[in-house]
Amino acid sequence: MSSENPISDDALREEVRAWLAEHWSPEQAQALEGKQLLWGATGELKNWLGKVVEARWAVPTWPVEWFGRGSSAVQAKIIAREFAAVRAPGAGQDRSSMWANTLLARGTEALKAELLGPILKSEVNMCLLYSEPNAGSDLAGIRTRADRKGDHFVVNGQKVWTSGAANADYGMLIARTDWDVPKHSGISFFFLPMKQPGIEVRPLRQITDESHFNEVFITDAIVPADNLLGDVNTGWKVLQTALAYERSILGDAARGARSGAKESLKEEVLIALAREAGVLENPELRQDIAQAIAYKKLNALNNARVKADLQQGTTSPAMSLGKLAMSRILHEEARVRTAILGAQSLFEGSDHPRAEDANFLTFNAYFTSIGGGTDQIQRNIIGERVLGLPKEPEIDTAIPFRDVRKG
Ligand SMILES: Cc1cc2nc3c(=O)[nH]c(=O)nc-3n(C[C@H](O)[C@H](O)[C@H](O)COP(=O)(O)OP(=O)(O)OC[C@H]3O[C@@H](n4cnc5c(N)ncnc54)[C@H](O)[C@@H]3O)c2cc1C
DSSP states (O other): OOTTSOOOHHHHHHHHHHHHHHHOOHHHHHHHTTOEETTEEOHHHHHHHHHHHHTTOSSTTSOGGGTOOOOOHHHHHHHHHHHHHTTOOSTTHHHHOHHHHHHHHHOOHHHHHHHHHHHHTTOSOEEEEOOBTTBSSOGGGOOOEEEEETTEEEEEEEEEEEETGGGOSEEEEEEEOOSSSBGGGGEEEEEEEOSSTTEEEEEOOOTTSOOOEEEEEEEEEEEEGGGEESSTTOHHHHHHHHHHHHHHHHHHOOOOOSTTTTGGGSHHHHHHHHHHTTOTTOHHHHHHHHHHHHHHHHHHHHHHHHHHHHHTTOOOTTHHHHHHHHHHHHHHHHHHHHHHHGGGGGOOSTTOHHHHHHHHHHHHHHHHHHTTSOHHHHHHHIIIIISOOOOOOOSSSSSBGGGSOOO
8 A cells, every 4th residue: 555565556456446346336427427516515526535535546646644555656647547437536636636735745734634634525615815906916915914923823904816715614825924024035825714703705706607706805814823834934935836736737627618518628529519510621610620629639748748747756847838728728719619600609598508608618718817827927937937038027026025115
């Protein structure tokens, strides 16, 4: 089970297959399809995730004391493939959960003991309390404050665009803990309990007619000092760890159409749609479809490169390319779908599912090109960290944050 007691790839494959054969059925696959909510899980799914975590399939590369097996990345992939083959969720969270990975990397032992299990089992819901009305792209400009009072901190401020805040039990919060040092040096990173009187969540309505993000008003909310990740004032570093996980996830996967979310991004879908609409022979559309498919292939190869880097223990700046590429793919996919449908895309409602999907994808493409850092910011990162271009001028990084001009 551990790296001291290695198991061959074949033996591992047999073990996971036997476990799935005993615990999982095609009926469950059908019953749980679509039950994975964007910001939480249903009761049946939680039940299943609990079994996966206890059997140590959820995060096999993690240490044995934290639900893992000390497996190699290659063996983790074998496990994830076996789960995917029978459409069983829950494996591969050592790659896909930014909450769990950030907590494992930077949390106190007490916080890990309290929350790692519940996060992996989806027993608690999480949100990201980063953006503020005047600090989105420049996260180092945040003004929400956390002041130490004995064994806890008192938090005051406002966050915005907080996905999933309405259902969240904890938020990964960045707050200013020192106003007399330059802006990157006075930030701390916390797991803030959301269900307490000092936190008011107000939903925002999106262009897709959903309300998955919110404004969060924080007034004298309490966070225990044990819920600090990293040391006081080193939150910027912790944030970089968390953002790297977020970018790699957003670059690797994307949310698709409301109906058949995953299928919407498969390359055959555009071809099938064009065939159904009788326009597959149109040379211009054929070019567009080929281009959209080529982008996806290219992005998949780039993501494979990032994963290979990660497996060798190096973080790859190419992660930013993945997120930027995914944003372009989603816009392109939506554009080509609309072109295939032509005037039909003007319809809406359940009688016109194809048009509904195309329009939803058009609006939803902005999710990836703004959320988790905008395309422009990704380009800056790629320019500076991948291409080695000069940094953009920064006038406020060396002065105490208290003296930075506001507004
Ligand atoms: C669907 C969705 C979900 C989100 N979920 C969350 C969440 O859960 N938690 C959370 O904290 N936040 C969340 N956000 C917020 C998101 O991270 C911010 O919207 C994003 O970082 C941009 O910040 P801003 O909106 O303040 O825009 P601004 O920073 O005001 O930027 C405005 C425009 O200026 C450009 N710009 C700014 N600075 C530069 C620069 N230096 N160089 C070039 N261009 C620049 C930007 O790219 C953008 O086009 C979410 C956003 C979306 C769309």
